[in-house]
Amino acid sequence: MRRKCILLCEVLVLCSLTVGCSSLGVKPWQRELLSRQDMQPDGNGLDDAIDDHMYFSKEASSGGRSFGGGGCGCN
Amino acid sequence: MQLGPDPSSVRRRLIAASCALLSSSAARGEQGSVTDKIGRMVEDWKIQSALAYYREDGRIQAIEPVISAVRDLSDGGRLTLNFTFDSLSGSSPNGALPNHNPQTFASPSARSLAAARHLYTVAPGRLPVDPNYSDARVAGGVDWTLPLSRLTRLSVGGKFSYEDDFYSATANAGVEHDFNDKNTTVSLSVSSENDFLQPIGGAPTPRSDYALFEKGGHETKRGQGLLLGLTQVMTRNWLSEVNLSLDRFSGYLTDPYKLVSVIDGAGDPVGYVYENRPDSRTRRSVYLENRVGWTRASAGLALRYMTDTWGIHSDTAQLRLRWWNAGRDQYFEPSVRWYRQSAADFYRPWIAPNAAQETYLSADSRLAAFHALTYGLKYGIKLTDRLGGFGRGGTEFNVRLEYYQQTIQNGPAAPGALQGLDLYPSLKAVLLQIGFDY
Amino acid sequence: MAGPCEVLLPATELSSARELGEVAAAEAWRIEKKYSRYRQDSVLAWIHAQQGSTVRLDEETASLIDFAQQCFVISEGLFDITSGILRRAWKFDGSDRLPDVATVQNLLPLIGFDKVRWRNPFLTVPDGMELDLGGIGKEYAVDKAYDQLMARCPAPFLVNFGGDLRASRPLPNGPWKVGIERPDTVQTAAMILEVEYGALATSGDAHRFLLKDGVRFGHVLDPRTGWPVPDAPRSVTVAASSCTEAGLLSTLAMLKGARAQQFLQEQAVRYWLLR
Numbered sequence: 209m210r211r212k213c214i215l216l217c218e219v220l221v222l223c224s225l226t227v228g229c230s231s232l233g234v235k236p237w238q239r240e241l242l243s244r245q246d247m248q249p250d251g252n253g254l255d256d257a258i259d260d261h262m263y264f265s266k267e268a269s270s271g272g273r274s275f276g277g278g279g280c281g282c283n
Numbered sequence: 284m285q286l287g288p289d290p291s292s293v294r295r296r297l298i299a300a301s302c303a304l305l306s307s308s309a310a311r312g313e314q315g316s317v318t319d320k321i322g323r324m325v326e327d328w329k330i331q332s333a334l335a336y337y338r339e340d341g342r343i344q345a346i347e348p349v350i351s352a353v354r355d356l357s358d359g360g361r362l363t364l365n366f367t368f369d370s371l372s373g374s375s376p377n378g379a380l381p382n383h384n385p386q387t388f389a390s391p392s393a394r395s396l397a398a399a400r401h402l403y404t405v406a407p408g409r410l411p412v413d414p415n416y417s418d419a420r421v422a423g424g425v426d427w428t429l430p431l432s433r434l435t436r437l438s439v440g441g442k443f444s445y446e447d448d449f450y451s452a453t454a455n456a457g458v459e460h461d462f463n464d465k466n467t468t469v470s471l472s473v474s475s476e477n478d479f480l481q482p483i484g485g486a487p488t489p490r491s492d493y494a495l496f497e498k499g500g501h502e503t504k505r506g507q508g509l510l511l512g513l514t515q516v517m518t519r520n521w522l523s524e525v526n527l528s529l530d531r532f533s534g535y536l537t538d539p540y541k542l543v544s545v546i547d548g549a550g551d552p553v554g555y556v557y558e559n560r561p562d563s564r565t566r567r568s569v570y571l572e573n574r575v576g577w578t579r580a581s582a583g584l585a586l587r588y589m590t591d592t593w594g595i596h597s598d599t600a601q602l603r604l605r606w607w608n609a610g611r612d613q614y615f616e617p618s619v620r621w622y623r624q625s626a627a628d629f630y631r632p633w634i635a636p637n638a639a640q641e642t643y644l645s646a647d648s649r650l651a652a653f654h655a656l657t658y659g660l661k662y663g664i665k666l667t668d669r670l671g672g673f674g675r676g677g678t679e680f681n682v683r684l685e686y687y688q689q690t691i692q693n694g695p696a697a698p699g700a701l702q703g704l705d706l707y708p709s710l711k712a713v714l715l716q717i718g719f720d721y
Numbered sequence: 722m723a724g725p726c727e728v729l730l731p732a733t734e735l736s737s738a739r740e741l742g743e744v745a746a747a748e749a750w751r752i753e754k755k756y757s758r759y760r761q762d763s764v765l766a767w768i769h770a771q772q773g774s775t776v777r778l779d780e781e782t783a784s785l786i787d788f789a790q791q792c793f794v795i796s797e798g799l800f801d802i803t804s805g806i807l808r809r810a811w812k813f814d815g816s817d818r819l820p821d822v823a824t825v826q827n828l829l830p831l832i833g834f835d836k837v838r839w840r841n842p843f844l845t846v847p848d849g850m851e852l853d854l855g856g857i858g859k860e861y862a863v864d865k866a867y868d869q870l871m872a873r874c875p876a877p878f879l880v881n882f883g884g885d886l887r888a889s890r891p892l893p894n895g896p897w898k899v900g901i902e903r904p905d906t907v908q909t910a911a912m913i914l915e916v917e918y919g920a921l922a923t924s925g926d927a928h929r930f931l932l933k934d935g936v937r938f939g940h941v942l943d944p945r946t947g948w949p950v951p952d953a954p955r956s957v958t959v960a961a962s963s964c965t966e967a968g969l970l971s972t973l974a975m976l977k978g979a980r981a982q983q984f985l986q987e988q989a990v991r992y993w994l995l996r
Contacts, residue, residue: 210596214588217569218527233466238519241576243900243913246583246605249514249524249572254333254349255661255683257365258716261347262337266689266710268624268649269597271528272570272587275474275508279422279442281449282371293795294970294988300791301966304784305864358995430995433955612894665895 249273328352333718340711342412343373360429360436367422374412378541378646379555380633380697381704383407386552390415391483391540394496410708413540420446434461438472451478457510466516476506482539489537489559490642502535520577526570533563543646544633550699553636558645560629566591579607594628595650601657612665618685620657626650632694632706651707652692659685678721685714728870730878731892741874745866749882752862756785756854758805765852773848775838783842785854785861792857792969793834799976800969801834803846804944805853813931813940825947832944860885860922860968867964879916887920887964916960922967924975925956925995941975952979960991 234242245251256273264270265282331351338344347369354362377388390401390413405411424442431437436459444451457472480486485498508530515523542555568589575582587599601620607613627650629643638644663681691707728745730738757763764782778786792800806828810820831850838845846852854861859882866880867887879888879897888897896915914921924941931938939953957974961967970990974981985992 210588210590214567214569214590217588218567232518233463233516234519235464239516239900241520241578242516242522244576244581246581247522247574247576249522249574251574252603253331253720254351254718255716257349257351257367258333258335258347258714259685261367261369262687262712262714263622266649266687266712267597267622267655268591268593268595268627269568269587269589269599269622271508271530272526272568272589272599273572273585275453275455275472275510275528275530279444279451279453279476280420281418281444281446281451281478281480293973294990296791296795297966297969298962300788300795301963301969304788304861304965305868305963610894 328354330721331718332720333716335714335716337712337714339373341374342710343371343375343416345369345371356429358430360427362428363424363426363440365424368420369422370419372417374414375416375540376410376412376648378538378543378558379405379411380544380546380552380646380701380706381405381408381410382552383550383700383704386411388413388542388555393484394498408704418446418448420444431458434465435459448482449478449480451476453477453506455508468512468514470510470512470514472508472510472512474506474508474510476508478504478506478534480504480535480539486535486539487557489557490644491557493542493555493557502539504532504534504536506530506532521573521575523574524570524572526568528566528568528570530566531563532566536560536562536564538645538647541645541647543631543644545636545638546633546698546701547636548698550697550701556634556644558647559643560645561593561643564591564593579609579611581605593650595625597622597624599623614661614663616659616661616663616683618657618659618661620659621654622656623654624652626652626692633697648689648691648707648710651694653689654692655687655689657685657687659683679719681718681720683714683716683718685716687712687714726882728866728878728880729897730870730874730876741870741878744869744873745880748866748869749862752858752865755782756858758851758853758855765854768844768846769851771846773845775843775845778842778844780842785857786839786844787841788965789854789857790834790839796973796976798833798835798945799943800856800973801832801944802852802854802856803834803837803850804832804942805855806831806851807942807944807947810947811931811940811942813938816931817934819931819938829947832947856972857965857968859883860920860964863887863920863922863964885920885922885964885968886916888916888918891917919960919962920964920967921958921960922964922971923956923958924968924971939975941972943976950976950978954981955995957981957985957995958993959985 241247250256260270261280264280329352333349335347335349337347347367349365349367351363351365356362379386379388385404385407387402387404388411390403392401401415403414422442422444424440426438426440428436428438438457438459439455441452441454453474453476455472455474457470459468459470461468479501480503481501485500486502488497488499491497508528510526510528512524512526517523537558537560541558543558544552545554545556547553566589568587570585570587572583572585582605583603585601590596599620599622601618603616603618605614605616627645629641629645630650631641631644632646634641634644661681661683663679666678666680689710691709693707696702697704697706726749728742730741754760754762755764758765760766768776789802807825810824810828812818836847836850863880863882863885864887867889870878870880871889877888877890877892879886886899891897896917899914899916899921938949941950941953942948943950953975957971959967959970959974961970970985970988974985974992974994977984982994985994
């Protein structure tokens with residue numbers, strides 16, 4: 209069931225990539241909030257790196273936001 | 284021979300001409316110092332640094348300084364460097380179950396129980412932990428993004444990690460493309476990791492009897508990953524991101540230091556075996572993140588669903604909120620994270636003496652079914668005007684505190700004498716971090 | 722002008738902020754009206770209507786022509802305010818319709834500031850030639866609006882006309898944060914520059930170009946040949962003490978084509994260049 213859900217998500221994402229999201233978005237001069245550091249996808253600074261390392265050493269999942277897994281023997 | 288006017292005189296003459304045109308005092312006489320101050324931040328390095336102190340209740344503690352430097356290049360690209368050092372010490376669970384009687388174990392460096400200098404004894408009723416655990420690690424990485432065209436960028440990067448029993452090197456590459464007026468970005472990246480393990484005392488023969496001390500040498504492990512990402516600007520205030528990832532690991536995936544207790548019907552340990560994990564693991568995950576922002580606040584919600592071929596699936600949800608004060612120079616950022624995972628197919632808190640048929644088994648609590656909660660609070664303050672001229676626009680000091688608690692789901696009822704013991708104690712940990720951004 | 726024109730200032734009263742905004746706007750409109758090539762009542766229209774007769778210019782226009790002449794000399798003929806008539810041949814609409822060689826050739830005799838007689842304040846523009854101040858008008862407007870506000874506004878302020886801007890001094894909390902839309906950068910968001918004081922001007926061809934057989938023809942035309950400067954950068958942003966100076970440097974860099982980066986490095990200015 210879980211695997212089917214994940215598969216469904218993957219299919220939906222791939223579909224939306226092909227169809228495109230052309231009606232959504234803003235003009236260049238409307239980006240003032242989006243350009244703020246806390247609104248950037250990697251805007252949490254070192255917090256994410258430190259947290260990811262902690263969760264990687266205590267849990268069985270890693271990554272998702274970026275490549276995870278490895279780079280550390282804390283398994 | 285130089286043809287044409289002397290280059291530096293072009294500028295001087297231009298300054299003179301525009302001064303004459305504007306005849307405003309601001310345009311005169313300030314040329315040298317002015318340009319130093321305009322936009323100087325962009326091509327300089329943006330540095331972020333942090334020192335994190337992590338402490339588990341009765342187990343591991345770690346100190347981890349981290350530093351990262353980012354530079355936006357004049358061709359529109361970006362270079363990122365980072366460096367981490369961490370030092371761990373304390374007690375690490377060895378996978379065995381608690382017992383009413385004391386249990387004695389040898390540290391990984393031992394080659395036999397007789398010759399062992401590092402024996403340790405675990406008190407009755409306590410979770411067996413190796414109290415001599417200590418490790419130091421150095422890691423670093425580089426990432427370079429360069430524009431291939433107006434809307435497309437290529438990234439390449441590498442990272443390494445080095446500790447005395449584990450070396451790792453990873454390379455990654457990716458391509459990103461924007462469309463819809465740069466409101467939509469699609470990215471595809473690949474990574475390849477190679478690890479070299481040299482466990483202290485040698486890698487034990489998987490599933491072998493602990494008392495035999497059958498230990499070998501080194502092992503290797505490999506990983507490949509594929510990441511497909513889509514980022515979409517929804518409105519002026521809202522950014523949405525979804526990532527699909529597929530990872531495959533192969534090689535020596537076992538933890539060379541972990542044991543599984545062999546418990547007879549009465550609940551007494553008749554021995555221990557080294558754990559053994561399959562030599563391949565494929566993992567898929569879907570990650571969704573949404574961020575919304577207003578003038579004095581922002582919020583982010585991240586969700587991740589993961590499943591793998593070891594039978595583990597997990598759900599993660601993390602919420603972050605940030606509030607600034609009226610002067611927009613200080614903020615608070617509370618956060619909460621909820622996590623749940625199922626156990627690996629081969630997770631066995633213990634095995635019976637005649638369970639020879641099970642090839643793969645591990646009692647590592649990280650492969651157990653559990654849920655975990657993290658509560659966090661961060662405070663940050665801009666230092667630009669507080670240090671008398673030192674500091675740029677982004678100079679900030681911050682401090683973060685997090686509390687993490689992992690509650691393991693109770694497994695099957697333990698036989699005989701083990702009933703009444705807490706076989707699955709919770710893990711509680713605190714993280715304190717101070718940071719300085721320049 | 723692409724994008725809004727604005728004046729940014731921290732002010733506690735809406736009425737005083739509005740007043741200052743109106744002062745800046747009035748100055749901008751005054752310059753637009755006086756020097757627009759599209760308006761019948763502009764000074765340029767009046768000069769062109771003389772059909773070759775000598776005119777006596779007012780002080781402001783005279784100083785602009787002085788400036789244009791100095792730029793013509795400094796740039797060795799690359800910056801030329803008589804090159805505007807090339808717009809009759811070139812329509813930069815993103816299509817692949819290049820003008821034919823003869824059309825462009827026929828316009829060349831009508832281009833060349835050296836053909837204009839200028840002895841301050843007397844100007845003689847030969848019949849058939851035209852002057853176009855589009856290359857310096859916007860930056861000049863920023864500087865003039867800036868001067869107007871400097872005389873009236875004790876608080877820090879920033880004048881921004883569609884990306885050409887000038888700041889008087891930093892805000893109490895730190896520098897001004899300016900977002901520059903840069904088509905080719907890593908971030909989907911704008912590049913953020915932190916400006917304490919001074920001016921920025923950008924020249925670019927992000928939206929005005931022709932594309933034929935895979936070759937991109939930017940809209941920056943070499944007045945000596947009538948054709949686009951080959952290998953012009955996609956965009957150049959320059960920082961300087963006045964917007965006029967910054968604008969000229971960015972325009973000159975574009976005109977230098979492949980040598981743009983070298984030119985800017987020789988001038989020892991802060992710049993951001995995209996190819």
